[in-house]
Amino acid sequence: MxxxxxxxxxxxxxxxxxxxxxxxxxxxxxxxxxxxTFPQPLKVLDTLLTLLQTGELTQYIGDSAKRAFTGFLIGGGLGLALGMINGLSTTSEKLLDSSIQMVRNIPHLALIPLVILWFGIAEPAKLVLISLGVFFPIYLNAFHGIRSIDPTLTEMGRVYNLNKRALFWHVILPGSLPSILVGVRYSLGVMWLTLIVAETVAADSGIGFMAMNGREFMQMDVIVLSILIYAFLGKLSDTVAKWMERSWLKWHPNFAKD
Incomplete structure (x- = not known):
């Protein structure tokens, strides 16, 4: 077994x-x-080892990861906060949710020309795009998670004389956490997708910059290596998110150990 x-x-x-x-x-x-058209795997491996020895690849990955997770923390934090506020307050929902939904229906990558005009091609533009991309999945799932909690659970908490803070930490947050973590997993994928586009549009460092240099010099091995690194980082992020689900949702029957 x-x-x-x-x-x-x-x-x-x-x-x-x-x-x-x-x-x-x-x-x-x-x-x-x-x-x-497509380099051999051993050629790509040789390029990987060469870039690791020179230290270039470590620098590229570090720059891209810093951009990605900074944007994720900004956009994800705002999405989580607003999702919870609108989920808990019908007044806030009426005031904010319609406007958020209108903005959500605009593809965030279509805003690249406007973002470049506003913020230039430096780091702020990339962070804005990544933040926009990750904001909506986390917002929607946080909002849905709170609204989908069984009302009898909150009523039971009140029967046991839980104050608002205790009710939030012991009933509302655990009940909405599965949905929130689904939003986190989805937004991590959007994060890397947005980063790829942002770095290939304008960047002077990072994995996207490495890929664009490979294109300029017709280095197919560098381009393929860049794609594989993006795929690996996306898989690594998803693995961490799944570990969070297993660790934080041990009480949930769908995440219980076999």
Whole structure:
């Protein structure tokens, strides 16, 4: 039983990536796809090791991660706060929610020309775009999480004489947490997507800058490596979010250990 669980949780998720890696190696080494179109995996690995030795890759990843998570904290924090406020207060909902929904229906990447005109091409423009991207998933899920709490639970809390602060920490927040964490997982994907676009539009450092340099010099191995790093960082972020779900929602039947 333990071996089956180990295979299911740790081995099975890597079956498809390994299959794709082997397929990539075969089609490029056999000449089915030319090196100018798609580089061989070993060439990409060699580029990875070279950039690690020079320290460039560490600098690029550090700059991109700093941008991504700073924007996530700003936009996610605002989304969480407003989602909770509007979820708890019908007055606040009537005042703010309609305006937020109107802005939500504007694709945030369509605002790039306006953001560049307002903030230039420096760091503030990238942070604004990332913040806009992550704001709405967390806002909607926080709002939905609070509004979907069973009213009998809050009524029971009042019966046990819980004050507003205790009711929030012991009933409302735990009840809305599963929905909030879904918003966090979704917004992490939006965060990396927005970062990719923001860095390829205008950047002087970061993974997107590395990819644009690779394009200028026709270095397919650098471009593919940039894409793979973005994919790895996205997967790593999602793994951390899933760990948060398992750790913080142990009481929830859907997240209980087998």
């Amino acid at each position: 333990r071996q089956k669980r180990f295979f299911f949780h740790y081995i099975m998720p890597w079956v498809l990536p390994l299959f794709l890696l082997v397929t990539w190696h075969v089609v490029t080494t056999k000449g089915i796809i030319g090196a100018q």
